[in-house]
Amino acid sequence: MSRFPLSFHLDPQRKVPLYRQIYQRVKQAIMEGQLKRGSRVPSVRALASELGVARATIENAYSLLTAEGFLQSRGQAGTVVSAPESLSAPVFAPVHETKTRRPVNPMLPAVSSLPFQLGLPALDAFPRAIWSRIVSRQTRHTDLNDLGHPPLTGVETLRHAIARYLQLSRGFTCRPEQIFICGGYVPVLDLIIGSLLTPGDGVWLEDPGYPVTQAFFRAAGAVPMAVNVDEEGMNIPQAVSQHPYARFAVVTPAHQSPTGVTMSLSRRMALLDWAEKQQAWIIEDDYDSEFRYHGQPLPSLKSLDTQDRVIYAGTFSKVMFPALRCGYVVVPESLVDKIEGDCSLRICSTPPLLQESIAEFIDQGHFYRHLKRMRQLYAERRGYLVQALTAVFPTEVLRVSHQVGGIQLCTKLNPSLDDALIAQLAREQGLAIQALSDWQVLRRERDDTLRPNGVLMGFPNIVSPQQAQHLCQRLGEILGGSRIVGSKP
Incomplete structure (x- = not known):
């Protein structure tokens, strides 16, 4: 001992x-x-x-x-x-209903990986041996030219590799010159907003929607315009009726973030029609469209864009691993010169060595094989979590929302439960669930029937039914133990 x-x-x-x-x-x-x-x-x-x-x-x-x-x-x-050395978090006393809740940014986890953490792919399933060989080979072949200042728009090999990938998998054609490499989704937004937005411009935002997007547009002086999300995605008729003169619309049409619904074809066409008439820009955040549980991934909104009004944003953080800090944006032909001119003010933070390695990973076919494997694996791991939630929680307490894809699970809670309080308690116990109400654009009171009330959970790193069961039992204790949640026999 x-x-x-x-x-x-x-x-x-x-x-x-x-x-x-x-x-x-x-x-x-x-x-x-x-x-x-x-x-x-x-x-x-x-x-x-x-x-x-x-x-x-x-x-x-x-x-x-x-x-x-x-x-x-x-x-x-x-x-x-086996926990990482950097894991360090305070242990809190139980928090009661009367305690004032601290403001929280759910996008900034305290440690690198916690159970249920959103946006984290299955790190155990990434082909690290293949990736290591590619990076090592790129390092060995470094020459003098590679030691100078990198291209501000991204290395050519990666821009070409992405263009080929988008044509094969996302259903649209673009020139490599239209693709700009950035250090993740936030730098993508920074490049678009810094180049195109004028303070006071209106922007349609999905409600509920990604908090980082909301924060960035607010900080830039835009006027956020909350648009409700229903079973067909962003409610375009509502947006046109209430905010017809907005300059931007930000959408996640493949799997709406966070509800997971897919934007219907009629809504997509209505959105494109509005953008053409108003000469507005649509930012398509295609963050996890590759992961669909049934059939092939749906074509992108950009593939329907005949008037060049869609700005397409993609990332490697969700499909490979977040530490790459690499995303990209595809801009219409009319914006190439302007965006390229602004790149000197916003240097890409992804090292050329990693950009070249990603390009080789794509060109050798490893990227496509990895995506195919992950689609199967995520369907399985999502099943673990759904089965455990169903076993632990009665449907009148917690119900899993229907989703066709994505790497996070959205649930709805009994109206008597406070999702924000539950999420806070869970975080203090090491569970990185998030409250659906924290993703609102238009904040609503607790008793407002339109206020979303549910919790969001990432499932890619749940590797077994047993692990899912343990985690859900812990969440059950947080929701109130035997007084509210009783495990099913």
Whole structure:
């Protein structure tokens, strides 16, 4: 036990089971840095003997910690801490309804990876060996020209590779010169807004919609115009009726973020018709259209654009991994010169070495094979979460919304539950769920029937039914334990 410097104060009189008390103490030690990554924890037999409890009690605690990624079993080599070294989060006391909630930016997680975190692809399934060989080869072939200032618009090989990919998979043709490489989605928005927006311009925003998009347009002096989202996507007739003279519309037509609905063809055509008449710009955020559970991905809105009013934004963060910090934007021919002229003010932060590596990853076919594998894997992992949610929560408490694709799950809560409070409590317990109401453009009161009330969960890194079950049981405890949520037999 000398290698496991933790003190345990187990109280059989507490309502919390002994295995949960052990689980909480070990988890706290890992999150506070007392137990380092790679350090070995005692065997089940040794710790049970030390604490004077049944072996099954330790097994249950270790199983829960393993399912959540804090521990890893290495067979005869024992069980070790597997959480990243950087994992560090304070342990909070329970928060009650009367406590004032702190403002929170749900887009900024405290650590690199938490259960249910949105926007995080299946990192365990990325072909790291292939990627490492490509990056190593690019490094070995670096010449003097590669050491100078990189192209402001992005390296040519990647722009050509993206153009070929878009023609094959997203249904539209563009010249490489129309493609600008940026350091992620936020720099894409910065480039578009900095080049085209005049303070005071109106912008249609999906409500609910991505908070980062809302924040960026507000900061630039735009006038946000909330447009409701229904089962057909952004309500274009409502937008035309209430805000006909907007200059921009930002949409996620493939899988609306966050509800997951697909914009209907009639709404797409109405949006394009409005943009042509008003000479407005449509920003198509195609953040995860590659992931569709049934059939092939739908064609992009850009593929229907005959008047060149759509600005198409894509990213490699969701389809490869976020650390790349690489996105791109495809602009209409009429904007190429203007956008190119503004690139000198907004230098691309993605290193040329990574841009060249992404291009090779695409051109060698690895990108397409990875996408095909992920479509199958995500359908499976989404099934794990849906099945666990259905087993733990009665439908009158939590109901999973129908979705045809995407890498996050949207649920609806009983009106008596407060999604913002639940999300706060969950974050304090290490679960990175988000409240649907935090994604509103037009803030509504708690008792407003139009206020969205649900929680959002990422599922790509849920690797087994057991892990999904453990996580959902933890969420069930947060929602009120046996008083509200009862596990189904």
